[in-house]
Amino acid sequence: MGGQPAILLLLKMRTVIALLAVILFFSLAAPNFVSTANMVIISKHVAINAFLAIGMTFVIITGGIDLSVGSVVGLAGMVAGGLILHGIDLGIGYTLYFNVFEVILIALCVGVAVGAVNGLLITRMNVAPFIATLGTLYMARGFALLSSDGATFPNLTGDAALGTTGFPALGSGSFLGIPYTIWILIVVAAAAAYIGARTPLGRHIYAVGGNAQAAALSGVKVRRVKMFVYMFSGFCAAIAGLIISSQLVAAHPATGETFELNAIAAAVLGGTSMSGGRGRIAGTIVGAFVIGILSDGLVMMGVSSFWQIVIKGLVIIAAVVVDQFQQRVEARITLQHQAALGR
Amino acid sequence: MSPERQPDDPDDIVLSVRGATKVYPGTTALDNVDFDVRRGAVNVLVGENGAGKSTLMKIIAGVEQLTGGEILLDGKQVTFADTMDAARQGIGIVFQELNLFPNMSVTDNIFIARERTRYGVDITGSEQREAARQLMRRLEHDIDPDSMVADLPIGKQQIVEIAKALAQDARILIMDEPTSALSAAEVEILFRVIADLKAQGVAIIYISHRLEELVRLGDYITVLRDGRITGSRPMDDVNVSWIVQNMIGAASRDFAKPDGHQIGGEIFRAEQICLPSRRGGYAVDHVSLQLHAGEIVGIYGLMGAGRSELFECIMGRHPSMTGSFHVDGEVLADRSVAARIARGIALIPEDRKTEGLIEIMAIRENMTLSSLKSFTRAFHLNLKREREAALSFVRELAIKIASPENPVSSLSGGNQQKVVIGKALMTKPRILLMDEPSRGIDIGAKAEVFRTMRRLAAEGIGILFATSDLEEVMSLSDRIVVMSNGKVTGEFDRAAVTEEQVVAASAVGHAPAAEVRDQKVSARA
Numbered sequence: 053m054g055g056q057p058a059i060l061l062l063l064k065m066r067t068v069i070a071l072l073a074v075i076l077f078f079s080l081a082a083p084n085f086v087s088t089a090n091m092v093i094i095s096k097h098v099a100i101n102a103f104l105a106i107g108m109t110f111v112i113i114t115g116g117i118d119l120s121v122g123s124v125v126g127l128a129g130m131v132a133g134g135l136i137l138h139g140i141d142l143g144i145g146y147t148l149y150f151n152v153f154e155v156i157l158i159a160l161c162v163g164v165a166v167g168a169v170n171g172l173l174i175t176r177m178n179v180a181p182f183i184a185t186l187g188t189l190y191m192a193r194g195f196a197l198l199s200s201d202g203a204t205f206p207n208l209t210g211d212a213a214l215g216t217t218g219f220p221a222l223g224s225g226s227f228l229g230i231p232y233t234i235w236i237l238i239v240v241a242a243a244a245a246y247i248g249a250r251t252p253l254g255r256h257i258y259a260v261g262g263n264a265q266a267a268a269l270s271g272v273k274v275r276r277v278k279m280f281v282y283m284f285s286g287f288c289a290a291i292a293g294l295i296i297s298s299q300l301v302a303a304h305p306a307t308g309e310t311f312e313l314n315a316i317a318a319a320v321l322g323g324t325s326m327s328g329g330r331g332r333i334a335g336t337i338v339g340a341f342v343i344g345i346l347s348d349g350l351v352m353m354g355v356s357s358f359w360q361i362v363i364k365g366l367v368i369i370a371a372v373v374v375d376q377f378q379q380r381v382e383a384r385i386t387l388q389h390q391a392a393l394g395r
Numbered sequence: 396m397s398p399e400r401q402p403d404d405p406d407d408i409v410l411s412v413r414g415a416t417k418v419y420p421g422t423t424a425l426d427n428v429d430f431d432v433r434r435g436a437v438n439v440l441v442g443e444n445g446a447g448k449s450t451l452m453k454i455i456a457g458v459e460q461l462t463g464g465e466i467l468l469d470g471k472q473v474t475f476a477d478t479m480d481a482a483r484q485g486i487g488i489v490f491q492e493l494n495l496f497p498n499m500s501v502t503d504n505i506f507i508a509r510e511r512t513r514y515g516v517d518i519t520g521s522e523q524r525e526a527a528r529q530l531m532r533r534l535e536h537d538i539d540p541d542s543m544v545a546d547l548p549i550g551k552q553q554i555v556e557i558a559k560a561l562a563q564d565a566r567i568l569i570m571d572e573p574t575s576a577l578s579a580a581e582v583e584i585l586f587r588v589i590a591d592l593k594a595q596g597v598a599i600i601y602i603s604h605r606l607e608e609l610v611r612l613g614d615y616i617t618v619l620r621d622g623r624i625t626g627s628r629p630m631d632d633v634n635v636s637w638i639v640q641n642m643i644g645a646a647s648r649d650f651a652k653p654d655g656h657q658i659g660g661e662i663f664r665a666e667q668i669c670l671p672s673r674r675g676g677y678a679v680d681h682v683s684l685q686l687h688a689g690e691i692v693g694i695y696g697l698m699g700a701g702r703s704e705l706f707e708c709i710m711g712r713h714p715s716m717t718g719s720f721h722v723d724g725e726v727l728a729d730r731s732v733a734a735r736i737a738r739g740i741a742l743i744p745e746d747r748k749t750e751g752l753i754e755i756m757a758i759r760e761n762m763t764l765s766s767l768k769s770f771t772r773a774f775h776l777n778l779k780r781e782r783e784a785a786l787s788f789v790r791e792l793a794i795k796i797a798s799p800e801n802p803v804s805s806l807s808g809g810n811q812q813k814v815v816i817g818k819a820l821m822t823k824p825r826i827l828l829m830d831e832p833s834r835g836i837d838i839g840a841k842a843e844v845f846r847t848m849r850r851l852a853a854e855g856i857g858i859l860f861a862t863s864d865l866e867e868v869m870s871l872s873d874r875i876v877v878m879s880n881g882k883v884t885g886e887f888d889r890a891a892v893t894e895e896q897v898v899a900a901s902a903v904g905h906a907p908a909a910e911v912r913d914q915k916v917s918a919r920a
Binding site: 250251252253254255256258259262263265266267268269270271272273329330 | 752
């Protein structure tokens with residue numbers, strides 16, 4: 053088994069190789085591509101998709117899908133915007149305003165709540181994940197639009213007299229020269245990677261996706277695991293929504309449309325199997341960077357944005373084709389193991 | 396067997412396999428096998444699990460291709476590209492695992508991929524239904540051609556499977572353990588159908604583990620062991636002991652003798668367990684039983700007798716069940732699987748692939764899945780301790796692995812079964828439920844599994860195991876509980892029971908042959 057594992061290693065590293073390839077390509081093709089300033093900008097773009105993709109990865113590993121995340125991005129932004137600008141009218145002549153931390157907390161709770169609805173529909177009502185989250189995709193978007201009658205909440209700087217200032221710092225502030233956005237991404241990604249690799253919960257996520265029946269018979273609380281992944285996905289989407297509206301200092305109800313597809317693309321590109329049971333957070337992050345660098349790089353080269361869409365599609369398909377090839381190679385190596393064992 | 400047949404008449408041979416070799420990566424399933432199939436006769440093939448019978452049949456039916464050797468059909472060399480190709484040349488097969496579509500009607504199943512159509516598109520439903528009805532009449536069953544296969548009991552599903560093969564006008568019909576799910580009465584009907592087919596000149600290849608059945612039914616017998624032919628002759632000169640000798644060779648079946656340890660007090664009791672069946676009635680029907688520490692209780696019954704369902708109830712998988720379970724005299728209130736495991740109950744499921752293992756996960760991850768808590772502080776999983784624990788069970792159970800990080804699917808059936816057993820034992824159970832613990836594993840692994848059961852019982856674990864293998868239940872149990880149609884139909888002390896009593900109890904509630912014949916008569920009237 054001398055030559056095979058080398059191929060396998062290359063295949064397993066394919067997302068990293070793809071990342072290095074696109075960086076190399078654009079650094080040659082687009083001047084100014086490799087500059088600290090540009091890298092920070094790209095990272096901030098990538099981060100939004102990466103948040104969604106992290107949550108999506110766990111969902112896909114359990115064998116599900118979460119189509120509602122794009123709408124949650126919009127809804128979370130609108131919740132934050134509405135609370136900062138208008139507070140909650142208590143209806144007795146008083147309006148309740150919240151400070152920024154409370155606003156963020158409430159918006160995150162809204163994201164988790166949408167995830168909880170998804171989870172309940174899937175685990176208690178036996179609705180297929182695709183359908184359940186398609187339904188909440190529409191509902192969350194509808195509520196986002198209803199919250200302002202379709203208008204944008206502008207100028208979310210807040211009012212010092214009301215104690216609502218500080219929201220823009222989330223998207224534009226930085227620490228040690230690195231934007232908060234990136235710090236938050238690092239924390240969330242590290243936590244997710246830890247959950248996936250070093251906790252019973254993570255092991256259960258993989259087990260549910262690998263064989264839900266065997267997992268259940270082994271004592272894994274399958275429903276609880278599924279509830280967690282959808283709620284976590286909603287949480288991640290709400291973070292993305294907050295960061296976008298903070299970066300723009302405005303909340304628009306249509307924000308996040310089709311983001312779910314980018315998140316799925318990043319997860320798949322990073323080696324997550326749509327049939328469940330396989331995938332890693334690190335792979336997903338790299339996948340998100342490949343997609344992000346590809347689109348930003350093509351913009352810098354002046355390639356038509358329509359071509360970018362075509363190229364993105366090609367990259368995703370190529371990733372899955374290579375993944376299938378890797379699985380065949382792995383199956384062959386497994387058989388050789390068996391042969392080596394003499395049975 | 397007709398007296399005028401010339402056993403050595405070469406014209407009788409419709410299909411012959413010469414020098415057949417089939418190599419799978421890592422194992423030689425068939426090694427230079429010669430096998431003749433004679434027309435108008437029942438050609439019996441026997442051998443232990445893993446001897447290569449199913450592989451040989453898959454090759455004849457076009458499912459698999461030979462690595463070496465040749466197939467001669469009517470004296471001409473042939474190759475079958477796939478099952479459709481083999482079917483076109485007159486070879487039909489009734490697979491051991493039912494290959495039916497539960498979501499479709501009996502008629503649709505019988506004519507799947509061979510639909511009768513007008514202009515190649517429009518299925519002629521009425522014609523198909525009539526043909527299906529005729530097939531059912533020929534098989535002496537009154538199964539409605541329009542009923543869903545999912546709604547039929549397993550024995551009737553087997554009949555549908557046989558009808559499907561008959562519908563192809565097979566000249567050679569392979570039956571891989573067709574009676575494993577049938578009651579005695581249904582077996583009689585099947586034998587009449589086989590005699591009928593024989594008279595029509597059909598060559599039947601018949602695989603079964605039930606030796607008495609083979610001696611009665613067969614005309615020619617071929618014995619396989621470890622992929623080689625160990626005996627082949629007309630059935631006239633054959634008795635059961637000759638078959639057994641050729642099947643298992645010098646090593647007789649090793650059942651690990653009882654060690655005479657003391658059986659302790661009651662640790663587990665089920666009272667009046669009922670589980671409503673989707674088909675109406677009960678899948679588990681007022682079952683009560685007890686288990687003592689250090690005792691091995693065998694639950695014997697045909698397929699569909701409700702054994703697996705009872706185990707699932709014990710594990711808390713069926714919220715719709717009624718009745719109560721008691722561990723050490725205390726009622727089990729919490730119905731989650733995790734809670735049952737915490738109370739010391741562990742299940743080794745019947746179907747390793749779908750219920751026992753997560754095939755894409757590593758051996759280590761599979762073994763520790765039920766006991767992760769013991770390696771976890773707060774929420775942090777100690778991977779080092781997990782690995783050590785898994786390895787210690789790998790050693791204890793003598794599981795042959797290269798590395799605990801390999802996918803569990805890379806192991807042989809016997810070693811996979813040991814992984815499932817290891818997973819159950821890692822939860823430190825006191826009550827072990829084993830559903831068909833020796834299914835699909837080779838003879839050596841079986842002996843090891845049986846030894847493990849003895850050892851665990853000696854350590855004071857109570858074992859409840861389900862099997863449809865008579866020899867197994869007779870040899871391993873301290874006590875035998877027989878189930879039929881969801882009910883307990885007999886409970887025996889092993890020392891004071893005969894095989895006949897056990898078999899008779901397992902057939903209780905199945906229609907006797909005469910009754911079925913009456914139905915047939917009235918159907919024709």
